[in-house]
Amino acid sequence: MANNIKDEQAILDKLQIAALNPMQKEAANVIASNANTVLLSPTGTGKTLAFSLPLLKTLDYNSKEVQALILVPSRELAIQIEQVIRSMGSGYKVNAVYGGRPMSKDKIELKHTPAILIGTPGRIADHFSNDRFSKDAIKTLILDEFDKSLEVGFEYEMRGIINQLKSLEKRILTSATQGVEIPDFVNLVKPATVNYLKAKRSSQLVFKTVVSSNKKKLKTLLELLKHIGNEPGIVFCNLKDSIAEVSDFLQREKISHACFSGGMEQKDRERALIKFRNGTCQLLIATDLAARGIDVPEMKFIIHYELPKHQEEFIHRNGRTARVNEKGTAYILKWEHERLPEFIKEAKAANISKKAHYKPQYWETLFISGGRKDKISKGDIAGLFFKQGGLTKDQLGTIELKPDCAFVAVPLTHADKLVQELNNSRLKKKKVRVTNVS
Numbered sequence: 001m002a003n004n005i006k007d008e009q010a011i012l013d014k015l016q017i018a019a020l021n022p023m024q025k026e027a028a029n030v031i032a033s034n035a036n037t038v039l040l041s042p043t044g045t046g047k048t049l050a051f052s053l054p055l056l057k058t059l060d061y062n063s064k065e066v067q068a069l070i071l072v073p074s075r076e077l078a079i080q081i082e083q084v085i086r087s088m089g090s091g092y093k094v095n096a097v098y099g100g101r102p103m104s105k106d107k108i109e110l111k112h113t114p115a116i117l118i119g120t121p122g123r124i125a126d127h128f129s130n131d132r133f134s135k136d137a138i139k140t141l142i143l144d145e146f147d148k149s150l151e152v153g154f155e156y157e158m159r160g161i162i163n164q165l166k167s168l169e170k171r172i173l174t175s176a177t178q179g180v181e182i183p184d185f186v187n188l189v190k191p192a193t194v195n196y197l198k199a200k201r202s203s204q205l206v207f208k209t210v211v212s213s214n215k216k217k218l219k220t221l222l223e224l225l226k227h228i229g230n231e232p233g234i235v236f237c238n239l240k241d242s243i244a245e246v247s248d249f250l251q252r253e254k255i256s257h258a259c260f261s262g263g264m265e266q267k268d269r270e271r272a273l274i275k276f277r278n279g280t281c282q283l284l285i286a287t288d289l290a291a292r293g294i295d296v297p298e299m300k301f302i303i304h305y306e307l308p309k310h311q312e313e314f315i316h317r318n319g320r321t322a323r324v325n326e327k328g329t330a331y332i333l334k335w336e337h338e339r340l341p342e343f344i345k346e347a348k349a350a351n352i353s354k355k356a357h358y359k360p361q362y363w364e365t366l367f368i369s370g371g372r373k374d375k376i377s378k379g380d381i382a383g384l385f386f387k388q389g390g391l392t393k394d395q396l397g398t399i400e401l402k403p404d405c406a407f408v409a410v411p412l413t414h415a416d417k418l419v420q421e422l423n424n425s426r427l428k429k430k431k432v433r434v435t436n437v438s
Contacts, residue, residue, distance in 0.1 A: 008053055011088045015049075023196040024050040031172055032057065036191035038182070039174040043292045043319030045196065047174050048084045051142055056090050058140055058170065059115050065137035069165070070118040071158060073148040075100055075266055076273070078118045080295035081144065085116060092116060097123045100266035107132070108373070109403065121149060121157035128164055140170040145292065147180040159185040176292060176319065177312065205322035206329045207347035215335045218249045221305060224331060225255060225283070229356025232276070233301040234284045236291070236317050242306055243285050250283070256361040257283035260290050271365075271407075271437055278398035278409035280363040280437075291316035303331045311343035363397050364415035368406040369433040376427050381406055384425060389418050407437065 006014070020028065023041050027050035031037045041047050059067050072078045075098040082096035092115040097106045099122050106127065113133050117124070128135065141162065143149065149158060162185055171188055178197050182188050212220035221235070237243050240263040247259050258272035258281045276284050276296055284290060291313060302321050308314045321328030332340070332347060340346060370376045378399045385391045385408065397409025410418055415436060422434040 006088070006090055011053070011056075011090065014089050015087060017049075020049070020053075021046060023047075023194070024053075027051065027194045028054050030192050030194050031055075031170075034192040035169060036171045036188050037173070038188070038191045038193045039172065040178065040194065041174070041176065041196040043176045043316055047144070048081050049088075051144075051172050051174065052085050052088065055116070055140055055142070055172075056088075056092065059092055061091070063115065063137055064113055065134050066113055066115065066117045067137050068116045068140040068142065069124070069138050069161075070116065070142040070144055071121055071124060071146075071149065071154075071161065072118060072144045073120070073152050073154065074098075074289070075120060076269070076289075076294040077145065077292075078120060079270070081118050083295055085118075094118065097127065099123050105404070121154040121161060125157040125160055128161060135164055136167055138165050139167055140172070141165060141168055142172045142174070143186070144174050145176065146173045146182075146186075147175045147177050148292070150180075150183070155183065159183075162186060176316065204327050205318060206327070207332065207345070208329055208350035209332045209334060209347045210350050210352060211334060211336050213336055215337075217305065217333055217335060218246065221246070221303070221333060222249070222253055222255070224303065224333065224350075224352050225250075226355045226358050227350075227352035228301060230282055230359050231300040232279075232282045232297065233299050233303065234286055234290055234296075234317075234320055235303045235305050236308070237285065237287060238306040238309065240287065243287065246285050246305060250285070254360070255283065255358075256281040257285055260284050260286040260294075262287060262289050274400055274407045275365050275437065278363060278365060278400070278407070280361070280365045280409060288313050288317065290320070292319065296320070299328065301329045301331060303333055305333050307332070307334065307338070307341060307344065309341075311341075314341075314343060361412055363409040364412040365437040366408045366410055366415060366418060367433075367435050367437050368408065368427070369404075370427050370430045371402045371404045371406055373403050374428060374430045376401070376406070376430070376432075378406075380427050381408060384422060384427060385410070385418070388425060389414075389422055391418075 024046050027039050031051060031054040039047060055068055078096040078098045082094055085094045094116040095109045095114040097119040099120055110132055210224050240261045243259050243261055250257050258275050260269055260272045275281050299321050302317055318330045378401055381399050385396050395411050400407045419434055419436060424431055
């Protein structure tokens with residue numbers, strides 16, 4: 001075993017996790033001792049860590065080939081899993097590839113073949129058909145949220161990919177949904193099942209109804225947000241047009257927020273999540289695309305601004321709060337003449353007359369045009385903002401480092417001055433641009 005490969009306790013220490021939760025412990029043991037596993041657990045319970053820990057133990061440090069393939073239904077989930085596995089500091093190279101970003105970036109990263117490759121079926125199928133790396137050493141296949149991949153139409157690509165994996169020894173399927181049929185092409189023979197979907201966690205989630213006298217519900221939404229105060233949360237809409245309407249209204253009311261929907265460019269979606277994670281904005285106005293498979297922190301509430309059409313959407317939206325051991329509130333915002341769907345039970349009415357102190361936006365996000373591939377570290381970036389930018393430790397927020405760029409949270413009051421002073425600075429050997437993130 002090479003010195004830079006960490007054991008499980010070292011990984012948990014690095015992630016600042018005291019111990020695995022019961023699902024993670026059981027899943028890790030079952031995956032380690034079975035060729036085929038189905039892991040069923042609610043959104044936000046830590047499935048990525050549950051399958052990653054046993055996966056790392058199967059890898060050969062001396063191999064120069066892809067050894068594990070993780071197929072996911074969305075770019076956001078690919079990025080999230082990549083970040084989780086990277087943050088484990090395992091010593092193994094991991095890369096995510098997905099549609100919506102230049103193929104040239106994939107090719108650069110795949111020149112130094114990762115041990116763990118994560119990707120959407122369309123992009124992985126493209127790499128397979130062009131033989132950009134050997135498939136012979138892929139012994140583990142993980143289909144994360146496989147039901148969602150089938151739902152969004154990836155069956156053809158998944159079938160083609162799996163048919164080319166001739167050395168598979170281990171298959172792991174995960175889902176946050178009960179009773180999904182597993183297609184024959186997955187070749188899942190006598191799988192062991194870990195099922196935590198019926199584990200009682202509902203006591204942590206409180207439902208509250210907020211009634212609006214106006215069909216538009218915008219003013220009631222504003223009152224609710226002012227009642228909640230400065231807490232991170234998601235406002236769920238059904239349509240992109242609704243997001244635009246809510247966003248315009250909140251902008252006029254000077255409520256800091258970001259938008260997230262399938263109609264946005266991938267780059268803009270990623271930046272919205274970065275600003276949400278680092279606290280530049282504490283509200284995400286989103287479609288059901290944000291209901292699962294995105295990397296965002298624990299949040300205190302979600303709001304059903306528009307009621308979902310189906311029970312599954314309702315469950316996944318609610319799964320963004322009261323996650324693992326935390327408490328959270330799901331607000332059902334309804335017009336007084338609106339009938340609730342059968343799967344939504346009338347909850348206790350929320351009294352929103354009391355207003356919390358709503359503080360104005362504090363953080364702003366700056367973009368830096370250099371990243372990991374330029375040998376730039378978070379320490380290098382922090383040094384630049386401390387020494388040349390004159391910030392104190394308390395004034396430097398979250399730094400997110402990507403392969404080719406970085407994002408830094410700084411006080412809004414300092415942002416423009418920092419851009420003027422730091423733009424065209426040198427980090428390592430690279431001259432970098434420093435700009436505001438629009």
